[in-house]
Amino acid sequence: MPDRAKHLSRGNVTHLVGAILLGNAAALLLCALAGVVLRDGSFLPLLLSALLAAAVGGAARYFTHIPEDINFREAFATVSLAWITVATFGALPFLFSGAIPAPAAALFESISGFTTTGSTVLADIEVVAPGILLWRSTTQWLGGMGIIVLGVAILPYLGVGGMQLFRMEAPGPTQERLRPRIRETAKLLWLVYAGLTVVVGGLYLIGGMTFFDAVNHALTTMPTGGFSTRNASMGAFSPFIQWVAIVFMYLAGINFVLHYRALSRGTRPYWADREWRLYTAIILAATVLVMYSLSGTGLGFERILRDALFQVLAVTTTTGYGTADYEAWTPFAQLVLFLLFFVGGMAGSTGGGPKVIRVLLILKHGMLEIRRYLHPRAVMLVKVGGQAVPEPVMLNVVAFMLMYVGLFGVGTLAMTALGLSLPSAAGAAATAISNVGPGLDEVGPTDNFGFLPPQGQLILAFLMLVGRLELYTVFLLFHPGLWRR
Structure with a gap:
């Protein structure tokens, strides 16, 4: 590990943040190209945002040197400043398109996306240009595994110093390594993440979502983000789609290291993990409590089970999708859900919360x-x-x-x-x-x-x-x- 006592090089931090901002510009450009296909007026706002991000990111790289290594202080500074920077530029499409004209509200929406929170300032999501909604969903997918982890996976010059970055963004008391080189580890986890995104998107299509809805919800399910293209969130779709979301919200809240190991060892890595057992037990116990609270509503067993399990998972994994208005549920059920706010997903998952x-x-x-x-x-x-x-x-x-x-x-x-x-x-x-x-x-x-x-x-x-x-x-x-x- 690099010496913590080394001073912080502002040039190193600027160069790394600039590189990450260029990646953000590339994502904006892809959404702009989608805007051309969609013909919804989102092309110019997205293109202008991409050009501004590319200009600033390119300048940051051009006027600084490629760091051979980064120390402890630079890793901390890069993580926080990168998130703040990409979220700031991520707010520009909302402003330029007029979807969210207030700067504070646009920044709120962007930070909500990149942090995979899913809170929104939009009163009517369905009137927003599809290209802007696609960018909104993309912010969550990029934030899901962490902008920094993705940066480690695609920026080869980080080398050993990338370990500090991975430790900052992959949360938990300790970090278990899959490979001695952090770049290889990040790539493996990124592939698992991307693969699950494709699978859930395919299942959404099979369940009857339009291609646009399926892409957007796939981009926001695996990062436990929760942004939707519909005002009713997942309540706008069929029970089959809601069950698909239940399964993949559960998977997204699990340590991705376990998913990788399960590819070669089956279910044994899950059962051997104490955190996974508690994670599953909390979900099951909370679901039973909420189901008991809803037992007098007159709904059928499948509906009660689906609504209870969906909302318990949406809160525990911090995905935030909705199929029902739990504000209309009993105070007991609401209290159970509120307590789950302070649990979160497993360490190494894309979920938020304390873990x-x-x-x-x-x-x-x-x-x-x-x-x-x-x-x-x-x-x-x-x-x-x-x-x-x-x-x-x-x-x-x-x-x-x-x-x-x-x-x-x-x-x-x-x-x-x-x-x-x-x-x-x-x-x-x-x-x-x-x-x-x-x-x-x-x-x-x-x-x-x-x-x-x-x-x-x-x-x-x-x-x-x-x-x-x-x-x-x-x-x-x-x-x-x-x-x-």
Whole structure:
């Protein structure tokens, strides 16, 4: 690992961010070409956005040197600045097309896309030009595995320094390696991700979606994004399509390392993984609780099972699709879903939230502290899968969860100061920091965030970014030691 004490080279960071911005420009250009085919007036806004991104990204690369390696500080700075930069340029098509004329709202939509949150300011999605909707979905697909992981996979000059980038973007207390070279690891996971995207898109087509709808929803399912081309989200489609979404939301919330290993070892890697077992148990338990709550609605068993399982997965994996308005459900069912906001997917998945592994470690740590009261002289360590968790890792997890809850509290306070009711404020803060999408009350599954004042949208956009990049990565930007020469 490169020495953390090395000073940060602004040139290295600028060069890397510029390279990533060029990739963003290429994606914009592809959507612009789709706009030509669609003939919906989106070509020029997308083309202009692509040219601006290419100009800035190209200049950043031209006036800096290719870094031979990157150190710890540069990795942190690159991750956060790259996300902020691509999200800023990603907002331009919304502004230029007039789909979202307010700058703060356009930035909110773009950050919601790149962080795979899925919250929207659009009141009527179906009147937006299809080319703009395609770009909107593309932001989630790019953000799903992480702009940085994709950059590591296609930019060969990162070399060993790419390991730090991968660790920043592939979340979790520790990072399991598939290959000694991070570039090869990223490529393998990217192929799994792309392959599953193609499969789910094909199944959506078979289920009756139009080609355009299938492409867009494939781009937003595997990244656990949740953007849709329909106002009713997945509720606009058949039960078959909803079951397909259920299966692939579940898969998207699983560590992609396990998917890769399952290609050669079958289901054994899943069953052997403690985090996967807890992830599955939480989903099953929450589904049973919600089904019990819905048992008096008069709906058939299949409908109750489908609605309950769909919404539990949509929240747990932080996909955010909807098939039903859970605001009309019982307070008990709503509380179950709200608690799932603070679970998230597995580490190494595309899901947001604190991650199941952290929940597991916190539970084990709590039980260990109870045992310590009974046996004060015993030496006890938290263990996962038979291996002891190092004390620094455990302290990091506890600190992370405390910061997470603290940020949720501060976000809720800020939203109430802007005039939101307490349920709305708590729902908005929780859905933003956990990258879920819909919240509660005024920002529920059938509502949008367009009514918020600009400062409210920017606060939530910041929470989305902080949540997606695992808190520390963003906060380090504000530490003077990062920039000290």
